[in-house]
Amino acid sequence: MEPVDIGLWGVPLAILGGAIRVSTPFIFVSLGETITERSGRINLGLEGILVFGAMAAYAIAVMTGSPWLGVLGAAGTGAVFGLFHGWICKFPKVNDIAIGIALMLFGSGLAFFFGKPFIQPSAPDLPAISLGWWSDIPQVQAALSVNVLFLIGAALAFALWWAFRHTRAGLIVRVVGDSSDAARAMGLNPDTVRLLATAVGGAFAAVGGAYLSLYYPGSWNEGISSGQGLMAVALVIFARWNPLGCFAAALLFGGAGALGPALQSVGVTQGYYLFYAAPYILTLAIMVATSSPGRSLAGAPGELSITK
Amino acid sequence: MAKPLMINRRRFLQTTAMGAALGVAGTSLPLRRAFAADLTIGFIYVGPKDDYGYNQAHAEGAATLKAMEGVTLVEEENVPETVDVQKTMESMINLDGARLLFPTSFGYFDPHMLAMAAKFPEVQFRHCGGLWTEGKHPKNTGSYFGYIGQGQYLNGIAAGHATKSKKIGFVAAKPIPQVLQNVNSFLLGARSVDPAITCQVIFTGEWSLAVKEAEATNALIDQGVDVVTCHVDSPKVVVETAAGRGAYVCGYHANQAPLAPEKYLTGAEWNWANVYKMYVTKLMAGETLPNFTRGGLSDGFVKMSALGPAVGEAARKQFEGTLAEIMKGGFAVFKGPLKDNKGNVVATAGQSFVETAIELESMGYLVEGVLGSTS
Structure with a gap:
């Protein structure tokens, strides 16, 4: 099919396409971190888990030929890392932030170590669903070729939002996150709940990594993440611990990230370093606009070590 | 319970003294021996050396040196263009006895490689891509690049x-x-x-x-x-x-x-094998290395x-x-x-x-x- 000259329409199209293509790792990592933080723990190690997940998914996909096995395997390794974090933090006077930073370095280092032989081979990609069938413009079709993981991520965001409000499991996580004493009075063991919440969070983050290495950009190398896991953890605060907020923030971040290349491609070439900073400027602006001296960090779980 | 972890003072002094002695031996021995027939060469890459790209091209060139008699290769990947590369160079010189270093990434040149070159005047440094200038940069440094x-x-x-x-x-x-x-x-x-x-x-x-x-x-x-x-x-x-x-x-x-x-x-x-072989042959023959090396397709x-x-x-x-x-x-x-x-x-x-x-x-x-x- 011949490409059509779309001119300046390329910019909104790139933002839309970027929001869909780039946001998925942010969605998974921030949803995972929301679960963990709602239970009263911070896991800063998700960046390391993301990188390890990307490596594990790629390696498994190369060896078995099945990208879905890769995603499952990555989720498994992420859960193990999460359990590790949760288990250490169970001990008294352990600082979860420090453990998280250690885990971030450990996960990345381990991924680099095991990932060496997998930089060269090509793994099978995850399938994409074409939602652009209604248009005959190839650019629109390319922008709307949506990966299954993105759809799963979107569904998970809604499911979690509903589950936190309307299910017993959601209530348990919230109670543990807001007050350990209240949870104990209800007969719950906060440590067990947090252990599981961190494990689930780790599994989510690793799936985000699998998306990076198996779909977009679709290859494993040591610079694959460039700090996306850390940004996603920050997005959780930005989204006020709300799964739907995480989804929206991830879309915003993906779209804003596509702005720099798209503007250069249509001829706005001056100051591209500034456009590349767009997502961060946007985050700062919204944080400043929504914060107030009266009610700081609305929605923050009461047991978080940063708010206690 | 904590008994196995306890280290008494005498034991501690013994082991650290031994470690220090080994360290001193490690730094001085290879340096003295390096002036005999064999030569240790250090390669530093900014990324993984099988990246289908810049680093792979250098690593493929470096790998051809392994076949040369008396050449030992030390390599380190994923070294950032920060003070980290200075530490890497220092350890390659002090611990591995490298006499010729190839820091291959653009950002390694100034100030990192220049600082190390001033500190170790007896070691040769050749950088890929930098613009070596007579009179401005030390004699034991140099740059090579291709007209790609x-x-x-x-x-x-x-x-x-x-x-x-x-x-x-x-x-x-x-x-x-x-x-x-x-x-x-x-x-x-x-x-x-x-x-x-x-x-x-x-x-x-x-x-x-x-x-x-x-x-x-x-x-x-x-x-x-x-x-x-x-x-x-x-x-x-x-x-x-x-x-x-x-x-x-x-x-x-x-x-x-x-x-x-x-x-x-x-x-x-890139076809770095020729360039690296040229440097190594010259150094082993005791000749001075060129400071400014350039070449294109025809070279x-x-x-x-x-x-x-x-x-x-x-x-x-x-x-x-x-x-x-x-x-x-x-x-x-x-x-x-x-x-x-x-x-x-x-x-x-x-x-x-x-x-x-x-x-x-x-x-x-x-x-x-x-x-x-x-x-």
Whole structure:
């Protein structure tokens, strides 16, 4: 099919396409971190888990030929890392932030170590669903070729939002996150709940990594993440611990990230370093606009070590 | 319970003394021995050495040294362009006894390599891509580089024949002279086929940013670009993304044909083995090493990937004709009249810069026909 000259329409199209293509790792990592933080723990190690997940998914996909096995395997390794974090933090006077930073370095280092032989081979990609069938413009079709993981991520965001409000499991996580004493009075063991919440969070983050290495950009190398896991953890605060907020923030971040290349491609070439900073400027602006001296960090779980 | 972990003072002193003694022996012995027949050489890479790109090209060159008698190779990957590289160099010198170091990444040169060269005057340092200047930089340092712009010019010829939309694209990392020269050469090569061709450049701002490189490639193709090349450390993502969208690709740094066998036209590859062998042979023979080494296709510093199946007969003919011309030496990609894309004259009629022209190494402009800006 011949490409059509779309001119300046390329910019909104790139933002839309970027929001869909780039946001998925942010969605998974921030949803995972929301679960963990709602239970009263911070896991800063998700960046390391993301990188390890990307490596594990790629390696498994190369060896078995099945990208879905890769995603499952990555989720498994992420859960193990999460359990590790949760288990250490169970001990008294352990600082979860420090453990998280250690885990971030450990996960990345381990991924680099095991990932060496997998930089060269090509793994099978995850399938994409074409939602652009209604248009005959190839650019629109390319922008709307949506990966299954993105759809799963979107569904998970809604499911979690509903589950936190309307299910017993959601209530348990919230109670543990807001007050350990209240949870104990209800007969719950906060440590067990947090252990599981961190494990689930780790599994989510690793799936985000699998998306990076198996779909977009679709290859494993040591610079694959460039700090996306850390940004996603920050997005959780930005989204006020709300799964739907995480989804929206991830879309915003993906779209804003596509702005720099798209503007250069249509001829706005001056100051591209500034456009590349767009997502961060946007985050700062919204944080400043929504914060107030009266009610700081609305929605923050009461047991978080940063708010206690 | 904590008994096994307890270390008494005497034990502690014994082990640390032993460690220190070993450390001293480790630093002094190889250095003294290194002046005999054998030679330890250190290679430092900014990324993984199997990245289908810049680092792989260097590592392939380094690997050929292993076959040489009396040569020991020490390598370290993923060393950032920060004070980390100074630590790496220091440990290669002190612990491994390296006498010749190749810090291969652009940002290693100033201040890191220069600082180490001042500290270890007996060790030789050769940097890839830096502009070594007589009188300004120490005698035990130097730089080597290849005129790979010629390769991008040939890439441009293949691209000029392959493009239907008359738009070709370039994913570039940073607007430094080497990159700008490649962008300009790529367009000039294509314009030697059809002067109506334009080249859209997108700068990502970093040597290795997989997601941004993929976004840049998609943005180019959305604007109708149908041949893409790049100058980033690992072209793998650009090549796979472009071929996935149905565009043709020209390679860079190393051979990426296996990643897109149908869409790969040709590629400009480094051929560092000759350069590294030259340095090592000279050093082992006790000769002084050159401080400033440059070479192009005709010197065997650069080579081209084999032409892909999508290259037509006319393209093949012009490609091979120009290649033969370049192999004679003295070929000028940049010749007047030539303007930059802001309208300033960069070469007057009759003026030409042959590959060896030192002006080309401080290039700060994009030529007319390149859509993009350097800042």
